[in-house]
Amino acid sequence: MANGSKSMPRESKRGEFHAIRRRNSLSGIATFLLIVASAIFVMSVFFRVSIIEVNGNEHYTDEEIISASGIEPGDNLFFFDRFAVSSRVFAKLPYVEEFPPVERQLPNKVIITVLECKAMACINVGDEYWTIDHNCKILGKATEIELSGLIPIYGFDPGTLLIGERLTENSGNEARVDFLITVLTELQERGLTDSTQSISFTEGGSLSFRSSGKYEIVIGWEDKVDHKFAMVMSVLSQLKSGDVGTIDVSDGVTAHFIPNL
Numbered sequence: 001m002a003n004g005s006k007s008m009p010r011e012s013k014r015g016e017f018h019a020i021r022r023r024n025s026l027s028g029i030a031t032f033l034l035i036v037a038s039a040i041f042v043m044s045v046f047f048r049v050s051i052i053e054v055n056g057n058e059h060y061t062d063e064e065i066i067s068a069s070g071i072e073p074g075d076n077l078f079f080f081d082r083f084a085v086s087s088r089v090f091a092k093l094p095y096v097e098e099f100p101p102v103e104r105q106l107p108n109k110v111i112i113t114v115l116e117c118k119a120m121a122c123i124n125v126g127d128e129y130w131t132i133d134h135n136c137k138i139l140g141k142a143t144e145i146e147l148s149g150l151i152p153i154y155g156f157d158p159g160t161l162l163i164g165e166r167l168t169e170n171s172g173n174e175a176r177v178d179f180l181i182t183v184l185t186e187l188q189e190r191g192l193t194d195s196t197q198s199i200s201f202t203e204g205g206s207l208s209f210r211s212s213g214k215y216e217i218v219i220g221w222e223d224k225v226d227h228k229f230a231m232v233m234s235v236l237s238q239l240k241s242g243d244v245g246t247i248d249v250s251d252g253v254t255a256h257f258i259p260n261l
Contacts, residue, residue, distance in 0.1 A: 047077040051109040059095040059116050068092040069102070069112060077104050089114070094139050094164035120184055120193065121151040123158050123167070130158075134184040136167040136177055151193070151209075155201030156180070176205060179222035183207060186229040206250065214243070220250025231255040 050073055054062040069085045082101045089099050098115035105111065119131035122142050129142040131150060140163050142150060156176070159168035169176050180199075187193050187209075197210040208218045215236075219228050228249040235247050235255045245259035 047107055049073055049075045049077055049108060049110055053109065053111045055111065055113045057114050057116060060093055060114075065089065065093065065112060065114060071102070071110060071112075077106070077108065077110065091164075094137070095119075097133075097137075119146060119150060120188065121153050121199065122147065123153050123156060123161075125158060125161065130161050132167055134181070134188050136181050136184070138163055138165055138167055151184075151187075151196050151199055153180070153199045153201075155203070175222065176201070179205075179207065179225070182222070182225045183209075183219065186225060190229060190233060214245075216246045218246060218248040218250045220252070224252035228252055 049071060052062075052066050052071060052073070054065050057065055068089045070088050071080060071085060080102075085102055086099045089096055093114075095116045096114050097117035100113050103111040103113070117133040117135070117137060117139070119139050119142070120134050122129040122131050129147060129150075129152070131139040131142045131146060133139060138161050157170040159170045159172070161167075167177055167180075168174075183199065187196055192211065195212045197213065199207065199209045201207055205222075206218070206220050208216055211217055217232055219225065219232075231249045232247055232255070235249075235257055239257070243257075243259060245257055248256040248258065
């Protein structure tokens with residue numbers, strides 16, 4: 001060439017270009033990893049649980065729920081397993097029906113919210129009474145204070161009672177348990193819980209319940225239960241305050257009121 005300079009071969013320029021790209025790429029990865037490591041360090045050092053708030057509990061105290069959750073002051077706000085917390089609470093506290101994921105609030109607070117089921121009825125076993133909710137979930141032994149607000153169930157032969165599990169029937173008749181769940185749910189949804197004094201099964205499986213100290217309401221068997229309760233509500237709306245007797249909707253077709261003489 002006229003000026004005596006030499007040009008770099010094209011292959012050398014390409015190699016140099018790729019080397020620069022590799023260095024830039026490695027530098028970018030290193031920077032990213034440094035940022036991630038710094039973020040983890042900051043979260044692990046500075047975001048420590050010091051406030052635990054509990055909402056929605058009635059049966060259990062705040063301390064009982066916090067203890068069951070396994071969350072403790074000083075735990076890292078981000079590193080505890082919310083699914084493990086949920087599993088522990090359900091396993092230890094049978095009255096808990098729903099447990100939404102634990103809420104984190106920066107810089108140091110967690111919020112635990114529970115929805116508790118309520119004891120609605122009780123089953124007599126020997127000299128003990130065991131509480132169940134409207135889904136026939138076994139909640140535990142009833143206290144003397146609880147008994148006054150529960151509906152006793154007669155004529156039901158329970159199987160092994162396991163706290164936190166569904167009620168079973170000793171003969172394995174799951175249909176009778178399903179029937180009882182349906183009846184308890186109807187009583188709850190139609191506002192009849194407080195006025196119901198007892199529920200009774202006959203040996204053949206027919207069901208009736210005492211209401212308001214004045215009525216024996218015969219539901220019969222497990223067919224058309226929602227329709228039968230609709231008929232019961234219709235009859236109750238037409239009775240006078242002094243009426244006492246039996247409301248029979250067992251055939252699922254016609255409601256009969258038979259007054260006590």
